[in-house]
Amino acid sequence: MNPTDLIGPASPLGNPAPFWFITFFKVLGLILHMIPMNVWFAGMILVAVFSTFGKNHSLELAHRLSRTMPAVVALGINLGIVPLLFTQVGYYQFYYPAGVLMARAWFSVIVILLFAYYGVYVYSLSVRSNRRTKFALTSAWISSIAFVLISFLFANNFSLMANVNDWIHIYTRTSESGAALGTGLNTADPTLIPRWLMMFGIAITTTAVFIVFDAVFFKRKDTSDNYRKWAGKFAFAFYTLGIVVYAVMGSWYVFGALGESVLNPIGQSSFMKILFPLTAISPGLVWIALFAQRKGLRKATTITAGTLQVFVITLNAVSRQWVQNEEIFKFKDVSQLPVQVQWSPMIVFLLLFVIGLTVVGWMIAKIAEVEKRGAEEIQVK
Amino acid sequence: MHYPWWYVPNFTAPMLIAGIATIHVFVSLYAVGGGIVLAGEVSHAYKSNDRPMLDYLRTHTLFFILLTVVFGAITGVGIWWTIGLASPLATESLIHIFVFGWAMEYVFFVIEIVSAFVFHYYWGRLDPKTHAAIGWIYAISAYISLVLITGITAFQLDIGNWTPEKGMWTAFFNPQTIPQIMARSGAALLLASLYIYLHAAFKLRNDVHLRSLVENRVSKWGMAGAALVTAGGAWWYVNIPESAKSALAGASALNILTALIFLASAVVFFMLYFGPYRHPGWLNPGFAILYFLLGIAATGTGEFIREGARKPYIVYNYVTGNNVLxxxxxxxxxxxxxxxxxxxxxxxxxxxxxxxxxxxxxxxxxxxxxxxxxxxxxxxxxxxxxxxxxxxxxxxxxxxxxxxxxxxxxxxxxxxxxxxxxxxxxxxxxxxxxxxxxxxxxxxxxxxxxxxxxxxxxxxxxxxxxxxxxxxxxxxx
Incomplete structure (x- = not known):
């Protein structure tokens, strides 16, 4: 049977925007989502480990991370909707079948996420109120494990989207009278594990940068010089670990798991000849910045490291998109689907997007003023 | 037919949507109404320099965030998740019609999240004017989210003049949108007041004076909500397609529930008037729970009727329940x-x-x-x-x-x-x-x-x- 027989027809409505627009917002959304998602992915593991085994500075780090984690998770979840929305617009013929084939696991993400998020809150509130109980500590562990599980399920769905060759096998193995039971997973796909753990590597690096950022800019009045020094050293070591995971998994992914049909076009595209190696080596730039401030954190270097890390994430998101397109286009070139542009809603959205950014920027400016002023409470007259 | 069907033994996959959507609505309406009430009451408390009221509102904000930002946000995403699994073709169609509507909604979601956290975590550290302004930013963005999502769900019941050649705005401004926005705005205010009663009845159990003040002030929001629900619901009923009217009249479960929802709204209105508004202070935890359950029952019933009246379509005259164009x-x-x-x-x-x-x-x-x-x-x-x-x-x-x-x-x-x-x-x-x-x-x-x-x-x-x-x-x- 031809695997493409399982790809459903195109929507008669046509895509509401050009394919480049859909891809742009899908990638932009992924970049914005990856920043907080990386922090909770690797950060909650640090919170759980250091809250259980840590002392002094490492325990302080766990507490600091847990205080900001509720906001990080909230932002990450909401920003995660953007790439999912545009995935459903541009890649629906691949996204929905993959989701249905593993529907039980995919549906369970919502339940797991609820536990993960409330676990974050339980621990965070316990830290804020100085009442760390066993229940709170257990909650931190549950959250960290839940986030790891969710990331595995995400890697499953997004690799299954492109693994059209295996759809029929998973479907016939896990269906009842032609309907999917939703118990399929993409575990036979050789790209699954390296792809999943490569993201974990990036998550470690982003969290390392976040630790430095937190030490330099958040709660400045309460942050001791000793902690800052320790945070600089720890972030550097943690980033190094992230690079190792990223390099090992990336090598496995590119040289051991990706097929010729994806790798060959890299050699033919001059853009990819530059982008792929740059994606591979880009964390090295941040590593140098962190290396430079092992013995003392500096604002300028921290901002540079943060900016470079966003660059690392951007390169990863763009490369992933390129690989996904190569994997999917060999079955169906979805960039060629009919388009019926909805101009006025698009313009209104773009205007609101700019207004939204401005409003969020204004609020951030206001809290930056407060942080600069110090932590004192204003008394109402 | 375009996609594999998800078989959920003994239950059916779309019932998962109903389950998640219903519990989400209980919280999401509070997220909107609660935001408006909090912004209004915080502004008033700053103006009148009412410190005890501000302290209470601060504790309520944490309760509000724990429920809306976590449970509300995740179940909201959960609906989206589940419709893609249980009704992929309908979801594909809705997303192609409303992608920019949803994209706009997510812009406001992000504003909501940021403003909610700033409002709570920087309480007392921002000057009153800025703090109240951030409360209003939350309230306005939450309300716009309600308007946007209501237009989309209203479209599912009545596509109005929309045809595939026409764009999102024709779909959005269908005959159901405005009445449903009115009804949901009312439900949001009404539920918010009931959540606040519930919280205050326990939190301020020993502070009769402050509890009376909270009850009295919040009852006005609640009564306005009950009136809006009734008016919006009646307008909605007048505007629904013939098939929906027939279903509501013909199906005994639906016509009993329709009568019940109007009755429940009226009962809640009078209970609010004669209770917290005229005689604040006597709202004990038991009554607060009763009020709350009545509100939840009315909201859940309303959603059940709205969904039931749409059959046999997921998108009226466009996609059938069994995912066929x-x-x-x-x-x-x-x-x-x-x-x-x-x-x-x-x-x-x-x-x-x-x-x-x-x-x-x-x-x-x-x-x-x-x-x-x-x-x-x-x-x-x-x-x-x-x-x-x-x-x-x-x-x-x-x-x-x-x-x-x-x-x-x-x-x-x-x-x-x-x-x-x-x-x-x-x-x-x-x-x-x-x-x-x-x-x-x-x-x-x-x-x-x-x-x-x-x-x-x-x-x-x-x-x-x-x-x-x-x-x-x-x-x-």
Missing amino acids: VSEIPKLQASGYLNGGVWTRAYLKEQYPQAVTKDGNIDYAEMLKLPVAEQVKVGKVLFQYHCNDCHSTNGFSGLDRLTQGWTRDMISTVVTHLNKAHYFMPPWCGNDAEAVLITEFIQSLSEPTPAGMKFSEEESSEKEKTSNLAAREESDR
Whole structure:
């Protein structure tokens, strides 16, 4: 049977925007989502480990991370909707079948996420109120494990989207009278594990940068010089670990798991000849910045490291998109689907997007003023 | 038909949407109404320099965030998640029509999240004017989210003048949008007041003075909400399509519930007036729980009616409940439902290669030559893709009970005249051979008329079913 027989027809409505627009917002959304998602992915593991085994500075780090984690998770979840929305617009013929084939696991993400998020809150509130109980500590562990599980399920769905060759096998193995039971997973796909753990590597690096950022800019009045020094050293070591995971998994992914049909076009595209190696080596730039401030954190270097890390994430998101397109286009070139542009809603959205950014920027400016002023409470007259 | 169907035994996949959507609405309406009440009350408390009230509102904000930002946000995402699994074609269609509507909604979601956290975590550290302004930023962005999502869900019930050539705005400004926004705005304010009563009844149990103040002030929001729900609901009823009106009038469950929701709204209004508004201070935890449950019951009922009135469509006149485009039905009826489905065709090719023609289509003549037991199996495939969106085999809305005591002819007649027998069901989308196959399957499920009923003595369904099956198997041999 031809695997493409399982790809459903195109929507008669046509895509509401050009394919480049859909891809742009899908990638932009992924970049914005990856920043907080990386922090909770690797950060909650640090919170759980250091809250259980840590002392002094490492325990302080766990507490600091847990205080900001509720906001990080909230932002990450909401920003995660953007790439999912545009995935459903541009890649629906691949996204929905993959989701249905593993529907039980995919549906369970919502339940797991609820536990993960409330676990974050339980621990965070316990830290804020100085009442760390066993229940709170257990909650931190549950959250960290839940986030790891969710990331595995995400890697499953997004690799299954492109693994059209295996759809029929998973479907016939896990269906009842032609309907999917939703118990399929993409575990036979050789790209699954390296792809999943490569993201974990990036998550470690982003969290390392976040630790430095937190030490330099958040709660400045309460942050001791000793902690800052320790945070600089720890972030550097943690980033190094992230690079190792990223390099090992990336090598496995590119040289051991990706097929010729994806790798060959890299050699033919001059853009990819530059982008792929740059994606591979880009964390090295941040590593140098962190290396430079092992013995003392500096604002300028921290901002540079943060900016470079966003660059690392951007390169990863763009490369992933390129690989996904190569994997999917060999079955169906979805960039060629009919388009019926909805101009006025698009313009209104773009205007609101700019207004939204401005409003969020204004609020951030206001809290930056407060942080600069110090932590004192204003008394109402 | 474009996508694999997700089989959830005994329950049906779309019921998962109903479950998540209902609990989400209880919290999301509070997220909107609570935001407006908090912004209004914080502004008032700053102006009147009411420190105890501000302290109370601060504790309520944490409760509000824990419920709305976590549970509300995740169940909101959960609806989205689940509709993609349980109704992928309808979701695909809605997303292609409303992608920018949803994108706008997410802009406001992000503003909501940021403002909610700043409002709570920087309470007392921002100057009052900025703090109140951030409260209003939250309230306005939450309200715009409500407006945007209501336009989309209203479209599902009535597409108005929209055609695929027309854009999002025509779809958004359908006849249902404004009345539903009005009703939901009211429900948001009403529920918010009931949540605040619930919280204050426990939190301020020993502070009668402050509790009285909270009750009195919040009751005004609640009464305004109850009035809006009633007016919006009535306007909504006037505007709904004929089929929805018929369903509400014809289905006993729906017409009782419709009457109940108006009654419950009126009761809550008077209870608010004579209770917290006129006699603040006597609201104990027991009464607060009662109020709250009444509000939840009214909201849940309203959502149930809204969803029930839409049948047999997910998107009115565009996508049917069983995930078929209305425009595709004639073709499916001519060439076969199983043959027209991407996944059904693939499945049958794997299972019955002998019943597939050289050009890859299903050979229905060969299908009808299969032994009865195999025909029943093929009939079940039809059931999964045609019926399982509303019916299970022997669980929720099970066909075993719905066809209890039916003869083979009755089943066949209803199958081939589905929308004539029940206008809230989609038409039969298969061909004649498929009608035979699904009849075999339903008959294999159908329970006999309950024993002991007087008029079942002479025609035992069980006997008939057994003899029919035996006769078919004999003819196969």
